[in-house]
Amino acid sequence: MRAGVHFIAVDFVNADAAGGSLDELLTQLKEAVVWVYRHAAEFGGDKSRIHLAGHSSGAHLSALLLETDWLAEFNIPLDVLKSGICCSGLYDLDSVSRSGRNQYIRFTPDVVARLSPARHANRIHCPLVLAYASLDSAEFQRQTLDFATRCKIAGGSAQILRCEGYNHFEAIETLANPFGALGRAALMLIGVEPLPSA
Numbered sequence: 001m002r003a004g005v006h007f008i009a010v011d012f013v014n015a016d017a018a019g020g021s022l023d024e025l026l027t028q029l030k031e032a033v034v035w036v037y038r039h040a041a042e043f044g045g046d047k048s049r050i051h052l053a054g055h056s057s058g059a060h061l062s063a064l065l066l067e068t069d070w071l072a073e074f075n076i077p078l079d080v081l082k083s084g085i086c087c088s089g090l091y092d093l094d095s096v097s098r099s100g101r102n103q104y105i106r107f108t109p110d111v112v113a114r115l116s117p118a119r120h121a122n123r124i125h126c127p128l129v130l131a132y133a134s135l136d137s138a139e140f141q142r143q144t145l146d147f148a149t150r151c152k153i154a155g156g157s158a159q160i161l162r163c164e165g166y167n168h169f170e171a172i173e174t175l176a177n178p179f180g181a182l183g184r185a186a187l188m189l190i191g192v193e194p195l196p197s198a
Contacts, residue, residue: 006043006045008036008045011065012061014105015104016194019106023115026064030065033050033052033065034076034078035082039048044175048082049190050080050082051081051085052083052084053186054084054089055088055171055175056088056172059090060117062089063084063089063117063124063147066081066123075126079125082189083126083128083129084124084127084128085175085189086128086131086147087133087163087172087175088131088133088136089140090143091116091143091146092116092119093107093115093116094112095139097112097176118150122154122155126135126157127157127189128156128158129159129189130151130158131161132160133166136167136171142154148160159185161185164181189197
C-alpha cells in the first residue's frame with residue numbers, strides 16, 4: 001500500500017473438492033477477476049490497472065486467465081488484465097496428464113487441448129513475465145522456456161526471469177519483497193518504483 005498498490009490474494013478450491021475438474025478452478029478465478037473489476041472503486045482500487053501473478057498451479061491458471069476473452073464471456077474489457085507474472089508453472093498438460101496427477105484430476109483429450117496455455121499463446125496480448133526457480137525440476141524449467149518461445153513466436157511480449165538459488169516453493173516468496181526477483185518484476189510491470197524501507 002505504501003507504493004499505492006493493493007494486493008488481493010485469491011483462493012480457489014482444490015482439485016479433489018472440485019471432483020477433478022480444472023474448469024471449476026478456472027471458473028472460480030474468472031469470477032474473482034470480474035469481482036475485482038466491478039468492485040475496485042469500493043476499496044480504493046483502479047479497475048483499469050489490474051495485474052496478475054500466480055505460482056505453480058496458480059501460474060498455469062493465471063496463464064489461462066490471460067488468454068480469456070473477457071468481453072465475450074463477461075462483457076468487461078478484453079484487456080482487463082494489464083500484465084501477468086507466471087512463476088514455476090506447467091503450461092502444456094500433456095506431460096502432466098501422464099503423471100501422478102491423473103489420479104485426482106480428470107484429464108481428457110479435450111481438457112488437455114483447451115487448458116494448455118502454451119497451445120494458445122497467441123491469445124495473450126499483455127506484457128508477461130515467465131519466471132522459474134533455478135532449483136525447479138527440469139520439467140518446470142523446460143515448460144517455462146517453451147511457453148516463452150511460443151509467446152514470442154505468436155508476437156507477444158514474454159520476458160524470462162530465472163530466480164537464482166531458489167527452489168520451487170521459495171521463489172514465490174520474493175513477490176512479497178519489493179526488491180526481490182518477483183516483487184521488483186511486479187512493480188516494474190505495474191509502473192511503480194519500490195520505496196526505500198523505513
